[in-house]
Amino acid sequence: MASDTASREGTMSKRSNLPDAGRRNFLKGATLAGAAALTTPVAANTQISDPSKGSTKAAVPGPRFAAAETMPPSKDPISQTTSGGDFMVDVFKTLDIDYLAMNCASSFRGLHEAVLNHGGNTKPEILTCPHEEIAVHMAQGYAKIEGKPMAMICHGVVGLQHATMAMYNAWCDRVPVIVMGGNIIEANKRGTYPEWVHAAIDPSAIVRDFVKWDDQPTSLQHFAESAVRAYKIATTPPMAPVMLSLDAELQENPISEAETLRIPKLSKVIPPQGDSAALAELAKMLVAADNPVIICDRMARTPAGMGRLVELAETLQCAVVDNGGRMNFPSRHPLNHSFRRIVIAQADVILALEVNDLFGSLNAFNDRIVRATRPTYKKDTKIVTLGSRDLYMKANYQDFGRYQEADLTIAGDAEASLPTLIEQVKRLVDDGKKSAFAARGKKLAAAKLAVVERAKSDATIGWDASPITTARMCAEVYGQIKDEDWSLVGSSIRLTWPHRLWNIDKPYRWNGLSGGFGVGHNLPASLGAALANKKHGRLTLAFGGDGDFMFVPSTLWTAAHHRIPMLYIVHNNRAYHQEYMYLQAMAARHGRGITNTDIGTTIKDPNVDYATIARGFGVYGEGPIIDPKDLGPALKRAIAMVKTGQPALVDVVCDPR
Ligand SMILES: Cc1ncc(C[n+]2csc(CCOP(=O)(O)OP(=O)(O)O)c2C)c(N)n1
Ligand SMILES: [Mg+2]
Numbered sequence: 001m002a003s004d005t006a007s008r009e010g011t012m013s014k015r016s017n018l019p020d021a022g023r024r025n026f027l028k029g030a031t032l033a034g035a036a037a038l039t040t041p042v043a044a045n046t047q048i049s050d051p052s053k054g055s056t057k058a059a060v061p062g063p064r065f066a067a068a069e070t071m072p073p074s075k076d077p078i079s080q081t082t083s084g085g086d087f088m089v090d091v092f093k094t095l096d097i098d099y100l101a102m103n104c105a106s107s108f109r110g111l112h113e114a115v116l117n118h119g120g121n122t123k124p125e126i127l128t129c130p131h132e133e134i135a136v137h138m139a140q141g142y143a144k145i146e147g148k149p150m151a152m153i154c155h156g157v158v159g160l161q162h163a164t165m166a167m168y169n170a171w172c173d174r175v176p177v178i179v180m181g182g183n184i185i186e187a188n189k190r191g192t193y194p195e196w197v198h199a200a201i202d203p204s205a206i207v208r209d210f211v212k213w214d215d216q217p218t219s220l221q222h223f224a225e226s227a228v229r230a231y232k233i234a235t236t237p238p239m240a241p242v243m244l245s246l247d248a249e250l251q252e253n254p255i256s257e258a259e260t261l262r263i264p265k266l267s268k269v270i271p272p273q274g275d276s277a278a279l280a281e282l283a284k285m286l287v288a289a290d291n292p293v294i295i296c297d298r299m300a301r302t303p304a305g306m307g308r309l310v311e312l313a314e315t316l317q318c319a320v321v322d323n324g325g326r327m328n329f330p331s332r333h334p335l336n337h338s339f340r341r342i343v344i345a346q347a348d349v350i351l352a353l354e355v356n357d358l359f360g361s362l363n364a365f366n367d368r369i370v371r372a373t374r375p376t377y378k379k380d381t382k383i384v385t386l387g388s389r390d391l392y393m394k395a396n397y398q399d400f401g402r403y404q405e406a407d408l409t410i411a412g413d414a415e416a417s418l419p420t421l422i423e424q425v426k427r428l429v430d431d432g433k434k435s436a437f438a439a440r441g442k443k444l445a446a447a448k449l450a451v452v453e454r455a456k457s458d459a460t461i462g463w464d465a466s467p468i469t470t471a472r473m474c475a476e477v478y479g480q481i482k483d484e485d486w487s488l489v490g491s492s493i494r495l496t497w498p499h500r501l502w503n504i505d506k507p508y509r510w511n512g513l514s515g516g517f518g519v520g521h522n523l524p525a526s527l528g529a530a531l532a533n534k535k536h537g538r539l540t541l542a543f544g545g546d547g548d549f550m551f552v553p554s555t556l557w558t559a560a561h562h563r564i565p566m567l568y569i570v571h572n573n574r575a576y577h578q579e580y581m582y583l584q585a586m587a588a589r590h591g592r593g594i595t596n597t598d599i600g601t602t603i604k605d606p607n608v609d610y611a612t613i614a615r616g617f618g619v620y621g622e623g624p625i626i627d628p629k630d631l632g633p634a635l636k637r638a639i640a641m642v643k644t645g646q647p648a649l650v651d652v653v654c655d656p657r
Pocket of ligand 2: 545546547571572573574575576577
């Protein structure tokens with residue numbers, strides 16, 4: 001790393017002495033006295049060029065500049081061979097950032113140009129996004145598959161305002177995203193009025209409650225240190241987005257004192273393991289329990305997480321309830337009891353691993369008459385939490401959920417703590433325990449089998465119905481992808497069939513949830529995950545609600561433009577159906593009938609033709625599929641397109657759930 005840094009520094013110094021005439025021609029050619037400007041190297045230090053003389057002069061402070069401000073410049077003074085943006089790109093390269101998602105804007109034109117012409121549009125490569133929300137959500141989906149963050153940049157003030165909801169989702173989901181925004185800090189440098197309305201003294205204020213850290217560097221050295229720090233903070237569990245506001249002048253102006261600039265090396269933070277004595281106590285509780293249950297949510301941070309959880313559960317032969325925030329546990333594993341929550345009621349010890357809303361997992365909520373909750377676990381059940389939840393909290397947004405009592409709270413990263421916990425558990429399991437555990441595991445396996453058989457039979461209900469049942473839609477899709485190396489990266493709200501029926505068995509087979517339940521997440525986040533899957537040759541697919549699709553349908557243009565293969569299946573119930581049901585419940589509660597409840601909750605009159613929209617964005621489209629018999633052939637054609645490296649959409653007119 002150190003030698004890398006040294007060679008990079010060398011590159012920067014070299015660049016400042018050797019002008020790349022070709023690269024900067026567009027600047028010079030427009031206004032300058034041609035040959036003189038082209039042959040005059042600009043020393044990026046205390047020297048400035050004097051275009052009228054075609055020579056370099058020492059910069060003199062004071063009256064000379066005062067005069068310049070009151071007189072119109074005779075000629076455009078721009079003639080430079082480096083820009084601050086170049087240095088910023090060199091910093092991104094050291095951080096191994098593959099993509100920069102953006103909607104273009106003048107407040108970061110300096111960086112944009114440097115990415116293309118200094119960086120060669122690789123590491124990072126620009127992803128063109130028609131909406132800032134797409135850029136951030138793509139980064140969210142990408143990070144969970146790829147295990148590293150993507151950067152996005154947006155226009156000062158207005159672009160960031162568009163990015164906010166996606167940043168909130170990523171923050172609630174504890175996913176790292178390197179967010180940047182352009183700004184013009186110095187008032188006297190802002191030119192036209194749009195530059196004023198797009199500038200702020202503290203641009204990050206709007207997102208400060210849901211980023212882990214932010215900064216507005218005022219020098220290139222400051223940028224380098226803050227960029228490396230931002231990356232480190234974002235990727236240290238609990239992970240979260242970070243925000244850097246980038247001064248346009250800093251990006252656009254020549255680099256001065258290039259030889260003093262240094263890119264600090266990035267050292268990865270080792271995630272904290274829970275206290276070993278506490279883990280030993282937990283191991284004792286788990287081994288002594290008659291019915292221990294593990295609940296997990298955002299546990300598997302890396303592909304290693306799933307294997308560790310399988311090892312712990314198999315050692316104990318205990319039930320696992322997976323809330324699905326990450327790909328934690330194989331769906332068909334005999335110990336996966338996510339759809340048999342009765343295990344929570346039977347548990348004498350519950351271990352919660354990185355569970356975001358533990359109260360919600362352990363209590364039933366009913367708001368049909370009055371808002372009321374009741375515990376679903378026994379009074380004397382011992383509850384233990386292991387996770388990074390307690391290590392990081394913010395006050396304003398209430399993503400922490402209701403306070404849940406626990407008997408033992410171990411602060412630490414669950415995935416990092418599992419090896420020690422497994423070791424402690426194994427130490428305590430003697431032959432007697434082993435056979436008792438095996439008997440428990442056998443019972444659980446039988447109960448699991450019954451649940452799967454039940455799901456299979458439930459799935460046949462209304463098999464030939466039109467609109468198509470969601471069970472049939474999922475079964476038809478699975479039938480066609482199960483022998484591929486597939487990755488399911490998105491799902492419409494409450495669509496549980498894949499987890500009930502499919503064999504979801506590898507770390508990339510599922511990509512978790514939105515985090516903040518901000519609708520409009522699924523389509524772009526799925527595309528970001530598809531981008532990460534592309535180089536592995538995986539068949540990426542996602543289901544998504546029609547309501548979700550309507551927020552940022554232009555995501556499909558990004559998919560087509562960047563040739564990102566993904567099968568996107570619109571679960572088209574022609575409604576914001578979750579809200580439709582809430583409204584019906586409300587009307588019923590008030591005794592006023594449900595005749596008006598499709599107002600404001602349905603997406604019909606006119607019906608939306610999603611396949612035509614897809615084609616308009618250059619994406620292969622099938623549908624609307626209304627007759628279930630048409631679904632199989634349509635999926636086959638769409639999958640064939642995806643296998644050629646293109647995105648494809650299938651619009652399936654479905655029942656609500
Ligand atoms: C940004 C945002 N706006 C509104 C909501 C409220 N909301 C929750 S679910 C939902 C319906 C989404 O529709 P769709 O994706 O079609 O899913 P469906 O409920 O029909 O299965 C809405 C509007 C939200 N969560 N986020
Ligand atoms: Mg819908």
